[in-house]
Amino acid sequence: MGCEHSVPVATADDFQYVHPMPAMLLDNTIYPGQAPGQLYHLKMQRNLWRLPLSTDSFGVRYTDGRPFEANVEGVTFSFRNKMILRNSRFEPIGVMIKQWGRFEKTFKIFGFKPFYVGQPPSGEFHDDGRPLFTWAECVDKAFSVRYTMRTGDGATFVADRVGKVMGKMQMKLSRDGRACAMIVHEPNFLSFRGPVWDLQIAPGIDPCMIICFTAIVDEILAIEEEERRRQQEMEERNRMCADRCNNNFGPGMPMNTGFGPNTGFTSVGTGFNTGGFSGGVSMGI
Secondary structure (H helix, E strand, O other), X not given: OXXXXXXXXXXXXXXXXXXXXXXXXXXXXXXXXXXOOOOEEEEEEEOXXXXXXXXXXXXXXXXXXXXXXXXEEXXXXXXXXXXXEEEXXXXXXXXXXXXXXXXXXXXXXXXXXXXXXXXXXXXOEOOOOOEOEEEEEEEEOOOOOEEEEEEOOOOEEEEEEEOEOOOOOEEEEEEXXXXXXXXXXXXXOOOOOOOEEEEEEOOOOOHHXXXXXXXXXXXXXXXXXXXXXXHHHHHHHHHHHHHHHHHHXXXXXXXXXXXXXXXXXXXXXXXXXXXXXXXXXXXXX
């Protein structure tokens, strides 16, 4: 059977509940499901070819292959992790930007209109100069397997890992203890395209917000993977450097440090030999 996470997987019965629809939608033409069981079932496919300073782009489709009404576009050669959600008319309807200087990895979702009446602009601007409004803040909670999304009206969505601990990544996104979405990561080893995210979105939930949240989780996972890779490379370089030092700089083999001829650091017993300075100085430990 294997170990499983404590939070249960969402079932069909969980999606019979119709969540209160938000007052504002990222795109007024893309409505949430409005009846029990009327959920969105989508596939998000990540672009495999990833540039060093770019973020991911996604193709979003219904499970029958029809294009969804919005796609995620990565911003290439941006020094800030940034993605844009565009509708079928290629108009930007949402922007996701990484927040720097946070202990926990944090992204914000911005819209082009206030999330609530009287909301001030965020201080961020789109490329065309239009002000952006904060719609949600998404956080990778430290020391846990949980992500959170807090929207502008104060509602908190919590994504918990579910299913087998050692199996594929599955998350249940909940609000007030009720399932809002099931998000499943499906590795795609047999294709030259990237991994797939399978989304089931409950009635009353803005599907565009869940697409943005999933793209952010994917980006956080990619950042963590890159951090692990760099850590492994650093550890390997340190190991190789230590091996070379042990092999090449034994007793009587000075290492030139650039202070002058015959100046070096050698390991002789427990002492430092600095024989290149005025007649030689021996410092014992």
